Amino acid sequence: MNEAQSQKDASLHLAPTKTTTTKRGIKNLYNEVYPEQAYKLCLLGMEDRDLASFFGVCRKTIHNWKTTYPAFANAVMQGKRAADMEVAASLYQATLDRVITTKQAIKCKEIYYDDNGKRVEKERIEIVDVEKHIPADFRSQQFWLKNRNPKLWSDKYSDDEDADLKAVTLNLGSGLDPYATAD
Numbered sequence: 001m002n003e004a005q006s007q008k009d010a011s012l013h014l015a016p017t018k019t020t021t022t023k024r025g026i027k028n029l030y031n032e033v034y035p036e037q038a039y040k041l042c043l044l045g046m047e048d049r050d051l052a053s054f055f056g057v058c059r060k061t062i063h064n065w066k067t068t069y070p071a072f073a074n075a076v077m078q079g080k081r082a083a084d085m086e087v088a089a090s091l092y093q094a095t096l097d098r099v100i101t102t103k104q105a106i107k108c109k110e111i112y113y114d115d116n117g118k119r120v121e122k123e124r125i126e127i128v129d130v131e132k133h134i135p136a137d138f139r140s141q142q143f144w145l146k147n148r149n150p151k152l153w154s155d156k157y158s159d160d161e162d163a164d165l166k167a168v169t170l171n172l173g174s175g176l177d178p179y180a181t182a183d
Contacts, residue, residue, distance in 0.1 A: 029057065030065055035075035042079025051076070094140035097133070104130045 038051055052059045066073035110122045145153040 039075040039079040
């Protein structure tokens with residue numbers, strides 16, 4: 001193995017770049033590549049305890065890194081925020097009816113008769129666009145509404161809560177009155 005290859009392999013190893021000693025004599029194992037890694041890990045949904053496990057430290061060390069190294073704290077915050085926004089957007093999309101276009105392979109059979117009158121069959125596969133209706137997910141709608149407006153959409157009912165809600169009048173137009181008597 002040549003010297004350039006061994007240096008490259010050594011740079012891939014996550015040896016601490018700042019080995020300092022704290023007041024208690026404990027070595028600080030922070031590495032300058034940790035913010036980028038923490039960002040990516042938070043995009044995957046990892047929490048502080050998962051980061052601690054990944055970096056081989058305790059949760060308190062992760063907290064200390066966030067207070068000591070602004071780049072690390074910012075990376076963790078941005079990664080978690082970006083992941084939360086993606087999940088929120090996906091949840092919102094699940095609450096809506098939508099039509100998606102997909103590709104589907106279909107088998108086409110062609111039947112004809114040759115010059116001798118013999119029946120000939122040919123098959124081929126064609127890829128076509130197919131529109132599919134995806135209905136809204138009831139559970140996603142329920143979760144969304146209960147969290148957005150718990151007073152209005154909660155499963156629990158209380159007469160006291162009715163006092164807080166303003167009356168809503170709906171004009172449904174001039175339909176048939178089911179209680180009207182026929183003349």
